[in-house]
Amino acid sequence: MSEKQKKATAYWKENIRYLFVLLAIWFLVSYGAGILFKDILNTIKIGGFELGFWFAQQGSIYVFVLLIFVYVRLMNKLDKKYGYHE
Amino acid sequence: MNDVQIWTYALVALTFSLYIGIAIWSRAGSTKDFYVAGGGVSPLANAMATAADWMSAASFISMAGIIAFAGYDGSVYLMGWTGGYVLLALLLAPYLRKFGKFTVPDFIGDRYYSNSARMVAVFCALLVSFTYVAGQMRGVGLVFSRFLEVDINTGVVIGMVIVLFYAVLGGMKGITYTQVAQYCVLIFAFMVPAIFISIQMTGNPIPQLGMGDTLNDGSGTYLLDRLNGLSTELGFNEYTSGSKSTIDVFAITMALMVGTAGLPHVIVRFFTVKRVKDARKSAGLALLLIAILYTTAPAVAVFARTNMIDTVSNQDYAAMPGWFKKWEKTQLITFTDKNGDGKIQYVADPSKNELIVDRDIMVLANPEIANLPAWVIALVAAGGLAAALSTAAGLLLVISASVSHDLVKKIFVPNISEKGELWAARGAATVAVVIAGYFGINPPGFVAAVVALAFGLAAASFFPAIVLGIFYKKMNKEGAIAGMVVGILLMLFYMLKFKFGVFDGGKEAVESLKKDWWFGISPEGFGTVAMIVNFAVSIAIMQFTPAPPQKVQEIVEDIRIPSGAGEATGH
Numbered sequence: 001m002s003e004k005q006k007k008a009t010a011y012w013k014e015n016i017r018y019l020f021v022l023l024a025i026w027f028l029v030s031y032g033a034g035i036l037f038k039d040i041l042n043t044i045k046i047g048g049f050e051l052g053f054w055f056a057q058q059g060s061i062y063v064f065v066l067l068i069f070v071y072v073r074l075m076n077k078l079d080k081k082y083g084y085h086e
Numbered sequence: 087m088n089d090v091q092i093w094t095y096a097l098v099a100l101t102f103s104l105y106i107g108i109a110i111w112s113r114a115g116s117t118k119d120f121y122v123a124g125g126g127v128s129p130l131a132n133a134m135a136t137a138a139d140w141m142s143a144a145s146f147i148s149m150a151g152i153i154a155f156a157g158y159d160g161s162v163y164l165m166g167w168t169g170g171y172v173l174l175a176l177l178l179a180p181y182l183r184k185f186g187k188f189t190v191p192d193f194i195g196d197r198y199y200s201n202s203a204r205m206v207a208v209f210c211a212l213l214v215s216f217t218y219v220a221g222q223m224r225g226v227g228l229v230f231s232r233f234l235e236v237d238i239n240t241g242v243v244i245g246m247v248i249v250l251f252y253a254v255l256g257g258m259k260g261i262t263y264t265q266v267a268q269y270c271v272l273i274f275a276f277m278v279p280a281i282f283i284s285i286q287m288t289g290n291p292i293p294q295l296g297m298g299d300t301l302n303d304g305s306g307t308y309l310l311d312r313l314n315g316l317s318t319e320l321g322f323n324e325y326t327s328g329s330k331s332t333i334d335v336f337a338i339t340m341a342l343m344v345g346t347a348g349l350p351h352v353i354v355r356f357f358t359v360k361r362v363k364d365a366r367k368s369a370g371l372a373l374l375l376i377a378i379l380y381t382t383a384p385a386v387a388v389f390a391r392t393n394m395i396d397t398v399s400n401q402d403y404a405a406m407p408g409w410f411k412k413w414e415k416t417q418l419i420t421f422t423d424k425n426g427d428g429k430i431q432y433v434a435d436p437s438k439n440e441l442i443v444d445r446d447i448m449v450l451a452n453p454e455i456a457n458l459p460a461w462v463i464a465l466v467a468a469g470g471l472a473a474a475l476s477t478a479a480g481l482l483l484v485i486s487a488s489v490s491h492d493l494v495k496k497i498f499v500p501n502i503s504e505k506g507e508l509w510a511a512r513g514a515a516t517v518a519v520v521i522a523g524y525f526g527i528n529p530p531g532f533v534a535a536v537v538a539l540a541f542g543l544a545a546a547s548f549f550p551a552i553v554l555g556i557f558y559k560k561m562n563k564e565g566a567i568a569g570m571v572v573g574i575l576l577m578l579f580y581m582l583k584f585k586f587g588v589f590d591g592g593k594e595a596v597e598s599l600k601k602d603w604w605f606g607i608s609p610e611g612f613g614t615v616a617m618i619v620n621f622a623v624s625i626a627i628m629q630f631t632p633a634p635p636q637k638v639q640e641i642v643e644d645i646r647i648p649s650g651a652g653e654a655t656g657h
Binding site: 008053084 | 153169175297326327373380
C-alpha cells in the first residue's frame with residue numbers, strides 16, 4: 001500500500017469512529033429518551049414538562065443541531081491533520 | 087373589504103413582487119446555473135434555501151395542527167423531519183458534494199456504472215417528487231381561498247404562474263435566491279403570532295419555554311397540566327401520553343428520518359456549495375434554521391389546542407366569533423347540533439361529538455382565535471404561501487433535471503448541445519408545473535396520504551443505495567438495483583394493501599385490515615421495514631455477482647477524501 005493510500009485509510013477509520021459515536025447519541029436522544037424510555041422519563045418533571053415528552057418534542061431537536069456542529073468541528077480538525085483541508 | 091383582506095392583499099403582492107424581482111435578477115444562463123446555481127452558493131444562503139425548500143405547506147400549515155390533535159403522537163414528525171438532517175450531514179451530503187454531479191440519479195447511474203440503475207433512480211425521483219408537489223399546490227389554493235376569498239382553483243392557477251415564472255426562468259439559481267427571501271418571510275410569519283400568543287397565555291415571550299410554563303391567569307397551573315386535564319375531561323387521550331404503539335412510533339420516526347435524508351430535492355441543494363466543508367456546515371446551518379420553526383410548532387400546537395377547547399367547548403353556537411363562521415363556509419369546520427341544545431359539545435365520543443375541525447386550519451386560524459391584529463393574520467397567509475411555493479419550486483427543479491439531464495442527455499440524446507439541454511429543462515419544468523397544477527385543482531382523494539408516504543418511498547429506495555455506494559466499496563450494480571427495486575415495490579405493495587385496501591375491496595376495508603399490519607407497523611412507518619429489506623437484498627445479491635470494476639472502486643475511494651472537490655459538472 002502506498003503512503004497516500006495509508007493516509008487515506010487512516011483518515012477514513014477516524015471518520016467512521018466519529019460517525020459511530022455521534023450516531024449513537026443521535027439514537028439515544030430520539031429513539032431512546034423520546035420513544036423507548038419516555039414513560040420512565042415522564043415520571044421526572046422539569047417545570048411543566050414531563051421529561052420524556054420534552055425530549056420527544058424539544059430536546060432531541062436541540063441535540064440534533066449540536067451534533068452536526070460538533071461533527072463539522074471534528075471533521076475540519078481531521079481534514080487539517082491529514083492535510084485534506086482547502 | 088375588511089382589514090384582514092387589505093393587509094393580506096398588500097403583503098401577498100409585496101412578497102410576490104419580491105420573488106419575481108429576484109428571479110429576473112438571477113436568471114440562469116447555463117445548464118450549470120440551471121441545475122446547481124453555478125456551484126458558488128455560500129453555506130448560509132444555501133442553508134436558508136434548504137430550509138425553505140424543506141419546510142413545505144405541510145410543515146408550515148399542517149404540522150402544528152396535526153400535533154395539536156395528536157399530542158405526543160405528533161412527535162414522530164418533529165423528530166423524524168429534523169433527525170434526518172443528522173443522517174444527511176454525516177452520511178450523505180459531504181460525499182455527494184465531493185462526487186460533484188448535478189442530480190441524485192446521476193450519482194446512482196455513475197456509481198453503479200449502469201443506465202438501468204439510472205432509470206430506476208429517475209423513476210423513484212419522479213414518483214417521490216410528483217406526489218409531494220401536488221400537495222403544495224393544494225396548500226397554495228387553500229390559503230388563497232380562505233384569505234382572499236377567491237375560488238380555490240383560481241388560487242392554484244395564480245400559484246402555478248408564479249412558480250412557473252421563476253423556476254423556468256431562473257432554474258436552481260433563481261430558486262435559490264427566491265428561497266432565501268421565502269425563508270425570511272415564512273419564519274417571521276410563523277414566529278410573530280407564536281410569540282404574541284405565548285405572551286398572552288403564559289407571559290413568557292419564548293414559545294419553546296412558554297409551552298412548559300404556568301398559565302397567565304394567576305392560578306399557578308402549568309399549561310400542559312391544564313391541557314391534559316381538559317383532554318381527559320372530554321374523553322381524549324392525555325395530551326402528553328399519546329395512543330400509538332411504541333413500535334409504530336419508532337418505525338414512523340425512522341421512516342421519516344431516513345426518507346428526509348433520501349429526498350432528492352433536499353440532497354441536490356448540497357451540490358450548490360463550493361467545497362465539501364461548506365456542504366457539512368451548510369447542513370448544520372440548515373437544521374438550525376429549520377429547528378427554529380420545529381421547536382416552536384409543538385408550542386403553537388399546545389396554545390392552539392387549549393385556546394380552541396376554551397373557545398368552543400360547551401359554548402353557545404350563536405355566540406361563536408367571526409373566524410368560526412368563516413371557516414364553516416369553507417367546510418373545514420362543521421357543527422351539527424345533535425342534542426339540539428344550541429351549545430357545542432366537543433368530545434372524543436363520535437356519537438356525541440358535534441364539532442369537526444380540520445387539522446389543516448389550526449395554524450391559519452390560530453391568530454384569529456387569539457384575537458391578534460389584522461396584519462399578523464395577513465402575515466400568516468403570506469408565510470403559508472412562501473412555504474408552499476418554495477417547496478414546489480424545489481421539487482419542480484428535481485423533476486425537470488431528472489427529465490432533461492438524466493433521461494434526455496444521459497440516455498436518449500447524449501450529444502445534445504448545452505443550449506438544447508437548457509431548453510429541455512425549461513420545457514420539462516413547464517410540463518411539470520401544469521401537471522402539478524392539475525393535481526392541485528383535481529386532487530385525487532389520496533394526495534394527502536401519499537405525501538406522507540413519499541418519505542417511505544424515498545427511504546425504501548434511495549437511502550440504502552446511496553449509503554452503500556459511499557460506505558461499501560464492493561457494492562455492485564446487481565445488488566443496488568435489486569435492492570432499490572425490491573424496496574420500492576414492497577413499499578408500494580404495503581401502501582396499496584393497507585392504506586388504500588386495493589386487494590381487499592377498497593377504502594372501506596382499511597380499518598379492518600389494521601390488525602393484519604406486519605409487526606403492528608402502519609403504512610407510514612413501513613418505509614423502515616422496506617429500507618431494511620433493501621439493505622439485506624443488496625448485500626445478499628452482491629455476494630453472488632461480480633465485484634464492481636476497479637475504476638468505480640477508485641471513485642469511491644476518491645469521494646471519501648474531502649479535498650479537490652472542484653465544481654459540480656455534468657460530464
